[in-house]
Amino acid sequence: MVKIAIDAMGGDFGPEPIVNGCIKALKKKRFTPILVGNKSEILPLLPKRYRDKILIVESQDIIAMSDAATDAVKRKESSIYKAVDLVRDGQADGVVSAGHSGATMTLATLRLGRLQGVSRPALVTLMPTKTGRRSVLLDVGANVDSKPEHLAEFAVMGGCYAEDVLGIAEPSIGLLANGEEDSKGNEVTKAAFKILEGYKGFKGNVEGGDIFNGSCDVITCDGFVGNLVLKTSEGVASTISQLIKDYIKKSPIRITGALLMRKVFKLLKKEIDYAEIGGAPLIGIKGCAIVSHGKSNARAIENAIYQAIDYVDTGVNRHIIARLQELKQKDI
Amino acid sequence: MVKIAIDAMGGDFGPEPIVNGCIKALKKKRFTPILVGNKSEILPLLPKRYRDKILIVESQDIIAMSDAATDAVKRKESSIYKAVDLVRDGQADGVVSAGHSGATMTLATLRLGRLQGVSRPALVTLMPTKTGRRSVLLDVGANVDSKPEHLAEFAVMGGCYAEDVLGIAEPSIGLLANGEEDSKGNEVTKAAFKILEGYKGFKGNVEGGDIFNGSCDVITCDGFVGNLVLKTSEGVASTISQLIKDYIKKSPIRITGALLMRKVFKLLKKEIDYAEIGGAPLIGIKGCAIVSHGKSNARAIENAIYQAIDYVDTGVNRHIIARLQELKQKDI
CATH class of the missing domain: 3.40.718.10 (Isopropylmalate Dehydrogenase)
Known part of the structure; x- marks a missing residue:
């Protein structure tokens, strides 16, 4: 089953729309959500029957919208850092974040790395x-x-x-x-x-x-x-x-x-x-990262999760590596 | 009275909307229109009572939308070349054209010249x-x-x-x-x-x-x-x-x-x-040139003519020269 790490803390409205979006998605699709954030804030938002369907990874730090994206690599206890590293460590297949988009892109690029042949990932x-x-x-x-x-x-x-x-x-x-x-x-x-x-x-x-x-x-x-x-x-x-x-x-x-x-x-x-789209995939990295709007509501998070699942399921990354080789061979 | 040279031939729909736009403008504002184009095509479109209010300058050549803008400087018999040169020669204060926009911009820049301090005119x-x-x-x-x-x-x-x-x-x-x-x-x-x-x-x-x-x-x-x-x-x-x-x-x-x-x-x-706007002034040249959409209807041409009149009346060009000097002095 596809495992999606979700930064529960980074959005403008705190963990509530994110947890709710996750529950909405669980009602329609089979996947394992891993919420990363402050347990004491997340647990009260989770109805009992969902507590065994959703994993929670504890994180105390949150990168604020006003922080510099370049600081993100040093903030190892932040929810987005930990969520990205779940993908790096193979514990998750993709990550969704409505937090600081610069931080998400920086971490996804640096911690997960670029696909072979990709100079710069794109949103x-x-x-x-x-x-x-x-x-x-x-x-x-x-x-x-x-x-x-x-x-x-x-x-x-x-x-x-x-x-x-x-x-x-x-x-x-x-x-x-x-x-x-x-x-x-x-x-x-x-x-x-x-x-x-x-x-x-x-x-x-x-x-x-x-x-x-x-x-x-x-x-x-x-x-x-x-x-x-x-x-x-x-x-x-x-x-x-x-x-x-x-x-x-x-x-x-x-x-x-x-x-x-x-x-x-x-x-x-x-x-x-935009809530109907959910978020913007950062394409060109090893793994999958969906960058959602800071003002995402539950519907936007739900759709961002579907995007992550589809991205992982289709194996588009392997396709990208092969096609970039074709492009480069075209010019030889 | 402000004199506006109007390229009667360059638009996608021929001289009709341009002549009509000119008549509409004459009903509301005092100015002298100079239509540049094929007299035998323009005259039948002009009601008798307007014939002494509108000057016509004969031109046989039309720069087509498919022509290269760089050719415009050689096509001295074209309606847009002649219309721009009326401004250059002081016979008109501004020019309006719904013809080839690249040609209009090239001619307005090269034949009229740039204002002091302007590196590149802008639309x-x-x-x-x-x-x-x-x-x-x-x-x-x-x-x-x-x-x-x-x-x-x-x-x-x-x-x-x-x-x-x-x-x-x-x-x-x-x-x-x-x-x-x-x-x-x-x-x-x-x-x-x-x-x-x-x-x-x-x-x-x-x-x-x-x-x-x-x-x-x-x-x-x-x-x-x-x-x-x-x-x-x-x-x-x-x-x-x-x-x-x-x-x-x-x-x-x-x-x-x-x-x-x-x-x-x-x-x-x-x-x-866009017909309510009329056209886009090319700013930074000596004189006044309004670049209208090729698909302009009479209403768009009418408004483009008002734009040209206002541009000339307000003396914005002198203001530009003075302000650009201020900008340059700021850095000294």
Whole structure:
């Protein structure tokens, strides 16, 4: 049975949503959860019938959001350090954390190590599209100032993820740029284009809008750019929803209309709510680490756990090693 | 009276929306339009009573969207070349074009020249925010691989635009990055941060979401990044609107609700429709050039003309020269 280590302490709202998310997941899937954190805080949140289904590993220290990510390697008693080390020691197959994302990424990279052929692990996010199918965008924040070969590696890793975890046969892969033409791009993307040219599924440059129209399954970019794309998307969605609310409030007719359309807004929320995704896998490390939002609710943690289980079950890491070799042989 | 040269031929839909946009603008504002293009195509579109209010400058050549921007400087008979040269020769104060945007930017930069202190002109766009006030984002596509000093110049130019053209007193200026903390950013933005530190209105790093929440008036970024942010925003807005439509169609109750909410969607469309903005000013050149979308309708052209008039009227260019001197003196 897959064993998932879960940092119970790092989230913005303490252990409650994390423990609840874990219980929700246990109701639907068979796996062994290992909660890492303060036992005296976790136990009161656990209904008796779950106490023998969930392991608890004691940890007294918590890395706060305001701490420096670089300090994480020294804080060996912290919940995230101990959770990552459970994977390192083979006691868990994957780790989920809603704590300090920089600390999680640093520890997962340094304590678990990179897969053979991977220069830099990348953070993966799944974006909603018009077709209902999600597109894979990476890197959304693990790296800045990526080099061309990094973007090419992200493309390959994203392709394996789309194929194995999302079940997309022969995923198309795009390079995020400021125009579709081959001539577009900055220095780094133009050089990445040359590395990826001819690689299976590579369709060339894609634009910002292509992330959401379903025309491309996997989109590779630098983490500075990916972070901006992600935050911009969230900002636009939140602004549109705010404007709609403001306009509705101004007239009783509109309020009636909105009530009749309630289900529409519910479906939309489900489609664009990050809690439905759960978290962002850090791809390229030995093992599996899912980086969840600090503000994760129980539903987000539940989905992050499913992501970790799927990631481990599909064996995407072996696939990545093989494909990166193909990419490198392409150029010889 | 302000004289605006308008490329009548370059848009995707030929001269019709451009001539109509020009007539719409004439009904509301006093200015002298100079349409540049094929007289035999333009004249039949002009009602008799407008024929003495609109000048036409004959041009036989059109730069197609598929042509290379670099060829533009050789195509001296093209409508956009002639329209830009009307500004160069002092016969017009500003130029509006819905044609090949690369050609427009190249010609405006090379034929009109850069303002004193400007290394690279930048494309400005106005983004909708939750507060109803628009934020100024630049560069959205004139440059890639911008250097730190370029980002700083964009910030200064955007500040002048916000103050003079939008009438925002003491605009706040942010540097687009992957996090708000001073330590965030890539190599280029970190160096730009140091140049801008202490400059009037500079509030440090801002994130993608800050473009739309009204917390910052002016946001500076590289054109590769700005283009992605812009296309991403359009993609998210269009995806949300598509999803809403799809969900509505599935039930008569929802359709009734949507009818009652019609006005809400109309207001929303007005807020996020680029036609309401009109076009993107290329800032930093001697003179004024508004780059409109190839798919501009008459309403977009009308608004682009207002933008050009306001740009010229406010004398923002003199302000830019003075402020760039202040920025440079700051570091001495």
